[in-house]
Amino acid sequence: MLLIHNICPDHGDRLIRRILTTDEPIPKGAVWIDLLKPTSLEDKKIEAHLGVSIPTREEMHDLEPSEIIYTENGAHYMTARVICQSETDVPKLADVTFILTEAALVTVRYDEPGAFGIFLNRATKPDGCGMEPAAVLEGLIEAIVDRAAEVLRGVGDRIDARSRQIFDGKSSDVEQGGAYQAVIRKIGQYEHLISNVRESMVSVERVLLFLSANFKRSKKSASAITPEWRSAIRDVQAIEEHATFISSKLQFMLDATLGLVGLEQNKIIKLFSVVAVVLMPPTLIASIYGMNFKAMPELEWAHGYPMALAMMVVFAILPYLFFRWKKWL
Template sequence: MLLIHGICLTRGDRLVHQTLGPDEPIPAGAIWIDLHNPTSPEDAKVEQHLGISIPTREEMHDLEPSEIIYAESGAHYMTMRVICQSETNVPRLADVTFILTEQALVTVRYDQPGAFNIFLNRVGKPGGCSLEPAGVIEGLIDAITDRAAEVLRGVGDRIDMRSRQIFDGNSANVEQGRAYQAVVRRIGQYEHIISNVRESMVSVERVLLYLSANFKRTKKAVSGFTPEWRSAIRDVQAIEEHATFLSNKLQFMLNATLGLVSIEQNKIIKLFSVVAVVFMPPTLVASIYGMNFEKMPELKWDFGYPMSLGIMVVAAILPYLFFRWKKWL
């Protein structure tokens, strides 16, 4: 049977996740309706059940900043940018719309963020979530926040590894393996991930601020579960601060890498300069004795040729010894 909806029903002190076929009605006790790649008939079924309007994929993508969060007909519409494909080298952001009503929470998404799977594993346990729509969205936000923190932790570990490669590596090995180029490319990827996490957390923080100011909970939580929007806001802000710290660390690494590249380039230029200076005096000697003047006494000497060669060798060795004495080599 084709599965079109994921729903959560209350059963005892926990939520139970079920799926619906195309012809099955939505149960009255569903407090979370998850629409993953919904079609028009599926949207119509949820709209009829809750009396709300479900945005399409195009509408979600083309939202103006003022339309990301709004209320309509007693329902709160909120669109977040959630980290998706976090197991890849370059995770991306997916738009997810949350529609919060007193009867149920509806999520509309066209991707598979890992935070949703994390939340589904939690709600299957007793006391894993408050048994009301507001508790579901808070649990989802907690899962999104935890996933973002996990992504940042992974990036931080990889940044530390690259940092050791930059500052503890052998310069000769670095040049041979072109590790500097690889490090610069990785820094760009890490910065992209961090910026995505920060952008995601900014959208989550806006939703939390809106909820804390406009949505009043009407039911008591069970099992001592007393969610606080402002506590979640502090968690999000902590992740944003961590992302800023990692971004600054990446900037330092980039500057250090470019500085080391400049040092290696200066070594090569210095070597060419020394070689040019070493061969300059012998070239001068050879140029003098290559002149076509009739009165050059040295040209008629029996030892004139060995003498000129000796002068050229000495003229080359003396600058080299001088550079070694000055520790320029």
């Protein structure tokens, strides 16, 4: 899909989005060309229009670390990993390549990260975006960072809810509902999402460091653009620190959950031990009367059998009452 975004000065300098077919020419003044799951014909069309090379999906995925960011024929190629499907149980990272030229910004992607929707909602409003390709790139990176912060905040809220479920819940509810097992599974999902956020921010930080060190929008704005990149770098580093903090909370929560699971298991083992002790006196009595010696006068008693049963019940109840009195149960 070939998405073209033009700046419309007559409507408050906002982006106007158009979907082009393969046969339609690229309009003049297109500052952002968004290639979503592009075909080979669409790639060739953009290559002929801007004189840049469009990487394929396989090339984007198999890039070496030294090839993630480079400059070729005056165009800056930057590949970042962006959070995608963060609301599902199986979040993932989507490779997005930014190609920044003097004429336009080209983005190549094969997924639909939520950050692009966030940026479009801003940029399609009056004065929602600058009029240069670099300004569009700034807005996209800002949206990616904002989305990562939003994902971390959502994970933090869910972790707090799970914490309350564990530390405020009753053990009987936990045993019957299997809440511990569900929490441990959720902890694994949260840790996977947090690691995705951290990995995404590391790749975005590399892009920002490259831009702050090498890119100048124009001679007039060369002194003004660097602080914007550096401010974004600080935001990214703050998110990375927040992700580390949430990860440590998850580790504590996992340790506490496993500790509580151990306590519940100890209770079960303790119960089995008590049952074994409770059954020892009846077993002893039954063993004695099961010998059937001739010299046992009780064998001739009419009430010998009821007496044996009564003794078994009494000696089964007495240890239980003793354990309750000692608060071992």
